[in-house]
Amino acid sequence: MSDVNATASSAYRQILEVIGSVEPRIAAATKQELTDQRGSLKLIASENYASLPVLLTMGTWLSDKYAEGTIGHRFYAGCQNIDTVESIAAEHARELFGAEYAYVQPHSGIDANLVAYWAILSHRIESPTLERLGAKTVNDLAEDDWEDLRREFNTQRVMGMALDAGGHLTHGFRHNISGKMFQQRSYGTDPTSQLIDYDKLRADAKEFKPLIIAAGYSAYPRRVNFAKMREIADEVGATLFIDMAHFAGLVAGKVFTGEENPIPYGHVIGSTTHKSLRGPRGGFVLATAEYADAVDKGCPMVLGGPLGHVMAAKAVAFAEARTESFQTYAQAVADNAKTLAEGLLKRGVKLVTGGTDNHIVLLDVSAYGLTGRQAESALLDSGVVTNRNSVPADPNGAWYTSGVRIGTPALTSRGFGTDEFTAVANLIADVLEATTPALTKSGARGKAKYILDASVANSIQSRADELLAGHPLYPGLEL
Ligand code: PLP
Numbered sequence: 001m002s003d004v005n006a007t008a009s010s011a012y013r014q015i016l017e018v019i020g021s022v023e024p025r026i027a028a029a030t031k032q033e034l035t036d037q038r039g040s041l042k043l044i045a046s047e048n049y050a051s052l053p054v055l056l057t058m059g060t061w062l063s064d065k066y067a068e069g070t071i072g073h074r075f076y077a078g079c080q081n082i083d084t085v086e087s088i089a090a091e092h093a094r095e096l097f098g099a100e101y102a103y104v105q106p107h108s109g110i111d112a113n114l115v116a117y118w119a120i121l122s123h124r125i126e127s128p129t130l131e132r133l134g135a136k137t138v139n140d141l142a143e144d145d146w147e148d149l150r151r152e153f154n155t156q157r158v159m160g161m162a163l164d165a166g167g168h169l170t171h172g173f174r175h176n177i178s179g180k181m182f183q184q185r186s187y188g189t190d191p192t193s194q195l196i197d198y199d200k201l202r203a204d205a206k207e208f209k210p211l212i213i214a215a216g217y218s219a220y221p222r223r224v225n226f227a228k229m230r231e232i233a234d235e236v237g238a239t240l241f242i243d244m245a246h247f248a249g250l251v252a253g254k255v256f257t258g259e260e261n262p263i264p265y266g267h268v269i270g271s272t273t274h275k276s277l278r279g280p281r282g283g284f285v286l287a288t289a290e291y292a293d294a295v296d297k298g299c300p301m302v303l304g305g306p307l308g309h310v311m312a313a314k315a316v317a318f319a320e321a322r323t324e325s326f327q328t329y330a331q332a333v334a335d336n337a338k339t340l341a342e343g344l345l346k347r348g349v350k351l352v353t354g355g356t357d358n359h360i361v362l363l364d365v366s367a368y369g370l371t372g373r374q375a376e377s378a379l380l381d382s383g384v385v386t387n388r389n390s391v392p393a394d395p396n397g398a399w400y401t402s403g404v405r406i407g408t409p410a411l412t413s414r415g416f417g418t419d420e421f422t423a424v425a426n427l428i429a430d431v432l433e434a435t436t437p438a439l440t441k442s443g444a445r446g447k448a449k450y451i452l453d454a455s456v457a458n459s460i461q462s463r464a465d466e467l468l469a470g471h472p473l474y475p476g477l478e479l
Contacts, residue, residue, distance in 0.1 A: 005476035008052040013479055015059065031479055038473045041384045041424060041464050045360045045407020046218070046246065048278045049414065049473060050317065057316045058280055062308035070296050082308045089311045092318030096252050097263050099286035103295045104314050105306040109245040109272035112283030113170040114302045116270040117178065119287065119294035120212055120239045121156060125149075139297055159210040159238070161196075162186035163398065164390040166220030166362075168243060185210070189220075189392055194353040196220075198228050205236045215262070216243030216270075219389045219405050221341075221356040226266065227259035233267075242266035245283075247358055249276025249409060252321040253330020267291060276333060276359055276409045278326075279317025282310045329412060333359045336408040336421045343425025349432065352391050352403065363404045364391045368432050372401030374450035378435040379404070381452055382460035384427060400447040415471040423467055427460050 020027030037049070067082040068075045071090070074083075086104060093102035106112035122138045129148040135141050138149060158178065160171025165188040169176040172184030185208045190197040205213060213236075215229045226242060233240040242262040248271045250256045251263065262269055269286040273279035287295045299306060320326060334357070341356045344363065352362040365375040372388030379386050389405035396402045406428070408421065416424070434456045438449035 004052060005474060008056065008474075009477045009479075011056065012477065016479060034474075034477075034479065039383065039465070039468065041427070041468065042410040043384060043386045043406040043408075043424070044410070045387075045405050046275045048249075048275060048409045050274070050278055050280060050313075051320060052474060052477070054278075054280055054313050054317045054320070057313040058309050060309050060312070062312050065308050066305045067308060068299050068305045070299075075300075082306070082311075085308055085312045085315060086306065089315035089318060092315055092322065093284055093286065096318050096322050097286055099263055099269070100289045101287045101292035101295065103285040103287070103298055104282075104311050105299055105303055106270075106283030106285060107303065107307060107310070108281065109243075109270065109283045110170055111298075111303060112245075112270040112272070112285050113168075113241075113243060114177070115295060115298035116241055116268045116285050116287075117158075117181065117212070118301050119285070119291050119297065120241060120268055122297065123291055123294040124211055124239055125156070137294070139294075156182050156212075157208060157210040158182040158184050158212045158214055159201075159205060159208055160184065160186055160214035161217055161220070162188045164394050165189045165196075165392050166217040167214075168216070168218045168245070171214040171216070171243065182212070189353075191393070194392055195222060196224065198225065198232070201229075202232045202235065205232050205238065209236055210238050212241050213238045214241045214243060215266070216245065216247075218246055219360060219362055219403075221337075221351070221353055221358060221360040221362050223256060223260045223357050224262075225259050226262045226264075230265040239267045240265060242269045243271070244269055245272040246275055246360070248272065249278060249321070249326075250330050250334060250358060252277055253327045253333075255327075255330045255334050268295065273314050273317055276330070276407075277317065277321060278329075278409065278413060279321075280310050280313035282307070282314055284314065332417065333408050333412045336412050336416065336418070337361055339418050339421040340406070340408060340425050343422045344429060347425065347429035349429055359407045359409055361406050361408075362389060362391065363406065363428075363432075364402055365404055365432060366391075366395075366402040368435065369437050369445060370432070370435060370450065371396050371437070371447045372403045373399070373448055374435065374437055374446075375404045375432060377448075378450050378452045378457070379428065379431050381457040382427070382431050383464040384424075384431065384460070396447065411471075414468075414473055416467070420467050420471070423463070427463055430456070431460055 016027045066076045067079040089104040090102045158172045161167030170178045187201045213233045273282040337356045350364040376388040388401045389403045391403040435452045437445040
């Protein structure tokens with residue numbers, strides 16, 4: 001790998017020179033981003049560092065080709081190489097996850113989820129309009145028949161995890177298209193344990209009768225029992241859609257097995273490639289054979305032309321994830337999250353659900369008198385990059401919040417282990433203890449401004465720098 005890094009070093013130097021000859025400010029910002037990423041503790045749970053082979057694969061002329069359609073069935077001539085790239089990426093995805101079908105065109109996680117929803121709707125919808133017209137699925141309908149169908153679509157229902165319980169916008173949130181396409185009801189977590197209450201979910205599903213149950217999360221620090229979710233879906237006749245965008249790396253790395261492995265239980269699964277899976281920015285959909293044809297309608301129904309260069313990078317990332325070393329990495333991600341949580345608990349930091357068993361730790365910072373926004377900013381001043389996040393029943397809403405979400409995928413990619421994450425827990429606790437909310441003119445506690453002595457922030461940044469120096473990002477890559 002060090003040879004690869006040395007070669008990449010000279011490649012990148014030349015690449016930046018070429019870019020700089022056209023727009024020097026872009027070359028400078030690209031270089032600066034590397035400096036910034038190298039110099040801070042990246043704890044954003046949804047981010048990672050893709051390998052240099054993955055990054056380099058994105059910078060090619062595969063980007064220049066239009067290839068709307070599916071493998072071997074394109075709306076443009078000359079797509080033979082895109083066919084090859086997409087086939088390899090899909091083959092790796094199927095093998096990596098043990099899935100019956102893989103569709104690797106989605107440009108992002110949201111696109112993947114939209115493709116998945118459309119596939120489920122078009123496959124499942126049983127409407128008087130379809131019956132009257134003798135059409136098997138909505139994809140067989142003539143344009144004129146859509147007016148009636150549109151009215152019927154409004155009656156379709158999705159049940160997803162509530163945003164403040166850790167669900168994602170695409171699981172039926174009212175400001176996302178999923179909340180407009182569907183009648184929606186959300187399920188939350190038990191107010192005491194903050195864990196998913198499967199009995200309540202079952203009772204609500206029986207009453208609401210959703211077409212789709214959406215499982216998966218962005219900010220839930222625990223594993224989900226997908227066998228139980230499937231059982232509930234089967235009981236109410238729902239399709240189980242699982243969004244594994246966040247934890248795909250833990251599935252690929254075989255950390256989530258048995259009832260916690262989404263693959264045998266989800267009818268359709270949406271994912272990103274760039275979070276714990278450590279690939280390029282992008283999405284993909286896995287499905288049972290039953291849903292394969294419907295998923296293939298992603299382009300042109302939801303997507304435009306697939307990004308050939310990104311599908312190529314997905315193939316490289318999937319190939320990397322099929323190695324033993326990726327399994328070791330994925331296990332370390334989960335182990336490190338436990339270490340981080342234990343370190344924070346020792347310092348008296350309150351954690352949603354009291355801990356973690358995935359890659360996410362969700363801090364409730366209200367006991368420090370801080371909002372999530374204040375804590376996020378104070379941590380950033382100290383070289384610790386996180387993002388604020390709601391906690392269940394958050395009194396501060398989704399903007400200020402009472403929580404901070406952190407995750408271990410990125411720093412684990414840099415080689416951080418038990419000692420480093422124990423140290424990181426102490427740095428975070430030190431920042432929280434040293435920060436106070438600024439008072440407003442009326443003397444009340446503000447929600448945005450805060451006070452953190454610059455000398456404290458600087459000393460924490462120096463301790464962070466020491467940890468980072470021990471685990472350089474892209475070692476050997478000198479620009
Ligand atoms: N699904 C989940 C669970 C996510 O956490 C996210 C991103 O944060 C997405 C989907 C959307 O991914 P993207 O930003 O690639 O559209």
